[in-house]
Amino acid sequence: MTLNPRLVKESFSHVEPVADKAAAYFYGRLFAGNPHLRGLFPPSMDLQRDRLFRALTRVVWSLDSPESMAAYLGQLGRDHRKYGVVAEHYAAIGDALVATVRCFAAEVWTEEVEAAWTAAYAAASKMMTEAADDDAGVSPAWWLAEVVGHEERGPAIAVVTLRPSQPLPYTAGQYVNVQTARWPRVWRAYSVANAPRTDNTLRLHVRGIPGGWVSTALLRHTRVGDTVMLGPPMGTMTAPQDGERDLLCVAGGTGLAPIKAIIEQVIASPRRPNIHLLYGARTGAELYDLPDLLRMQSEFPWLRVLPVVSDEPGWEGMRGSLPEATQRFHSWADHDVFVCGPDPMVAETVHRLQAGGVPPERIHRDTAVSGY
Numbered sequence: 001m002t003l004n005p006r007l008v009k010e011s012f013s014h015v016e017p018v019a020d021k022a023a024a025y026f027y028g029r030l031f032a033g034n035p036h037l038r039g040l041f042p043p044s045m046d047l048q049r050d051r052l053f054r055a056l057t058r059v060v061w062s063l064d065s066p067e068s069m070a071a072y073l074g075q076l077g078r079d080h081r082k083y084g085v086v087a088e089h090y091a092a093i094g095d096a097l098v099a100t101v102r103c104f105a106a107e108v109w110t111e112e113v114e115a116a117w118t119a120a121y122a123a124a125s126k127m128m129t130e131a132a133d134d135d136a137g138v139s140p141a142w143w144l145a146e147v148v149g150h151e152e153r154g155p156a157i158a159v160v161t162l163r164p165s166q167p168l169p170y171t172a173g174q175y176v177n178v179q180t181a182r183w184p185r186v187w188r189a190y191s192v193a194n195a196p197r198t199d200n201t202l203r204l205h206v207r208g209i210p211g212g213w214v215s216t217a218l219l220r221h222t223r224v225g226d227t228v229m230l231g232p233p234m235g236t237m238t239a240p241q242d243g244e245r246d247l248l249c250v251a252g253g254t255g256l257a258p259i260k261a262i263i264e265q266v267i268a269s270p271r272r273p274n275i276h277l278l279y280g281a282r283t284g285a286e287l288y289d290l291p292d293l294l295r296m297q298s299e300f301p302w303l304r305v306l307p308v309v310s311d312e313p314g315w316e317g318m319r320g321s322l323p324e325a326t327q328r329f330h331s332w333a334d335h336d337v338f339v340c341g342p343d344p345m346v347a348e349t350v351h352r353l354q355a356g357g358v359p360p361e362r363i364h365r366d367t368a369v370s371g372y
């Protein structure tokens with residue numbers, strides 16, 4: 001079976017505009033044929049449907065670049081160990097997936113298209129299961145972690161410090177999926193907000209989202225001494241390993257978390273780049289980590305922390321939207337850029353920076369994290 005990315009992409013383009021319906025059909029079909037698989041998923045499937053499509057879209061569009069597809073699917077396979085997914089489940093999922101694309105791309109469906117999907121799914125599931133099997137020899141499927149710190153910071157924001165019961169190796173900028181005892185099988189991604197420490201502790205920046213299961217559990221119902229579960233580290237927006245370039249960091253709200261970890265990592269290295277951090281919030285009260293950032297600035301004179309407030313007319317410091325604030329300075333064209341925050345803010349910032357001459361390969365972002 002040979003891969004035919006063109007046929008897969010063409011047929012998938014018929015499914016993308018009706019992603020919600022297709023995801024509902026997919027899970028309906030999967031659970032009707034395999035009721036025992038329902039227990040692997042959370043009680044509410046709303047967010048799960050989005051996740052499926054994000055992952056699928058990413059895989060389909062990276063079929064032409066085997067390296068990035070392998071890296072992504074490897075992470076996904078390792079991460080799926082924590083759900084209890086085993087090799088036999090992949091066949092059932094593949095059947096439901098092909099049936100879904102057949103249904104929603106009916107007008108272009110041919111035997112050739114079906115063969116292309118079957119080959120692509122076989123290749124993708126092989127990469128995931130192989131990565132999971134390799135990982136099983138060296139790493140747990142998930143980690144237990146004790147809550148050793150819980151600070152409420154401003155309106156509906158908490159900084160939670162966790163100590164895993166065994167080391168959880170990660171790179172500054174990566175995120176982990178978190179499950180609380182209150183909501184079994186519900187996992188949400190949070191970036192680790194510190195560079196790796198010798199005491200193995202991890203900090204998470206949690207914004208309580210109304211109706212958000214895990215964020216509310218972490219913000220309101222979690223105390224020091226409680227235990228949470230963590231999945232393996234994920235994500236590709238990591239600290240630059242080398243290079244001479246100065247850094248621009250743009251962080252919106254709790255999107256600060258991975259950016260702070262990356263800055264900590266750079267500060268701890270022998271490098272001495274200039275680092276500009278534009279740190280945005282809607283109100284001054286939501287600049288929840290400013291005191292610690294100012295402490296870092298006083299200890300590392302190459303760091304400049306620039307708070308920007310968007311929705312508080314009386315704010316005496318820099319005001320306005322973060323994407324627009326990036327344009328109030330000299331050109332960033334020769335910088336490495338790290339951007340994190342709400343999706344529209346990230347998209348607009350990236351757009352403006354590219355228009356201002358920053359090459360796309362120097363702009364680093366991670367789209368898969370969103371705590372709820």
Ligand SMILES: NC(=O)C1=CN([C@@H]2O[C@H](COP(=O)(O)OP(=O)(O)OC[C@H]3O[C@@H](n4cnc5c(N)ncnc54)[C@H](O)[C@@H]3O)[C@@H](O)[C@H]2O)C=CC1
Binds near residue numbers: 309371
């Ligand atoms: N907690 C974590 O570990 C991580 C969180 N994130 C993401 O970061 C985001 C943080 O959300 P909040 O703290 O609630 O941020 P928020 O909604 O309070 O906004 C933070 C900043 O982004 C700006 N902003 C918001 N929407 C914008 C738009 N449409 N256009 C331009 N600027 C905009 C605001 O003006 C403000 O400066 C979430 O989307 C979350 O998924 C990302 C990575 C890690």
